[in-house]
Amino acid sequence: MLKIRYTASHFPTGIYGNKLAGTHILPTDWHEIIWAAITVGKRNATEVNKHGKYSTYEIMSRAMLIWTSLKSSNGYLEKSSVYQEMDPTEKGFVSFSLGMAISKLFISKLLNVHWLEHVANINNSIKTRAKTKSRPDLIGLNTRKEFVIVEAKGRSNGFNLDAQIKAKKQTRVISTIDSKYPVLRIASQCYFDESLEVCIEDPEDIIPDAIEVETNLNIYFEKYYGIFYNLENEELDLLKSMGIEISLSDNLSIAIRNNSFENFTVDNDSPFFDESGFKCFPDGIKIKLDSDFWAEGALELEPEKRQ
Structure with missing residues (x-):
């Protein structure tokens, strides 16, 4: 089991309880971290949705960023030697990517927010309607x-x-999404003390003249699942060479095949392992990691020492 220390504040304890007040430990594993990494972030949506090979490269690059940048020590996540020896620009990219992946992990496990998509993918004209370039x-x-x-x-x-x-201010720039007010505004920061830690807060107010984002659930889901639309056997076999297998739930497969998420529902509220060894996530994505490539013991070593 992996562990991430976090501090949460400003969430209503009457709704979310003590787990979102004060300092705690979040239990997790490599399956969950890889799932979070490959399902969040900005990408070239046109190419990814059109060609399965680009989806594969995207998934591979995100997974390898996790594999090369992190190692575990007594269950906690630390920077690998590869990460430590990067130049400032490289470190900036990795820390940005880790920030998104770990934020996805936390809001899924703590708040049942299992989908997370980049604003620009949902509505690429949003930046032209803002009076400020600062937005979430x-x-x-x-x-x-x-x-x-x-x-x-x-x-x-x-x-x-x-x-x-700055993160808290950025959450206030958007007022409504699909004409509805968001139920939470979350500012999250992933950083390293002795190990990886997270600070997560819930700012409440919005700024004057905040942006209204036009979208709908079908568009949202199409963008979120775009990376999984055209994965064929050839691409899936390529992923296996990195110790990663991906499958989809029946409900998700039907929605993607019909290109309609009108009747799409989740199968479960929390991740679980099925009889085939896949970890099944609430968004319908299933992931299996090779027990050698992603072995707990191997990932305690520096990347260059892993077999």
Whole structure:
């Protein structure tokens, strides 16, 4: 089991309980981290949706970023030697990517927000309607099909107060999504102390003249699942060479085949392993990791020492 220490504040405890107040430990595993990494973030949506090979490359690059950048020590996640030796620009990209992936992991496990998609993919004209270039990166969706605003920051060193303040301000730039107010506005920061830690907050107010995002659930789901639309056997076999197998739930397969999410429903509220060894996630994605390539013991070593 992996462990991530986090501090949460400003969430209503009457709704979310003590798990979102104060400092706690989030239990997780490599399956969940890889799932979070490959299902969140900005991408070239046109190419990814059109060609299965680009989807495969995207998934591979995100998975390998996790494999090469992190190692575990006593269950906690630390920077690998590869990460530590990167130049500042490379570290910036990795910390940005980790910030989004770990934020996805946290809001899924703590808040049942299992979908997280980049704002620009949902509505690529949003930036032209804003009076400020500062806006949140991500829009989430919970199991009740309510929208959530998320700004995810990543830092390669310690907690950065200025970054957290900026993240909170960015969550206030959007007022409504599909004419509805988001039920949460989440500012999240992933950073490294001795190990990887997270600060997660729920800012409440919005700024004057905030943006209204036009979208709908079908568009949202189409963009979120775009990376999985054209994965054929050839691409899936390529992923297996990296120790990763991907499958889809029956409900998700039907929705993608029909290109309609009108009747799409989730099969479960939390991840579980099926009889074939796949970890099944609430968004319908299933992931199996090779027990050697992703072995707990191997991932305690530096990348260059893993067999």
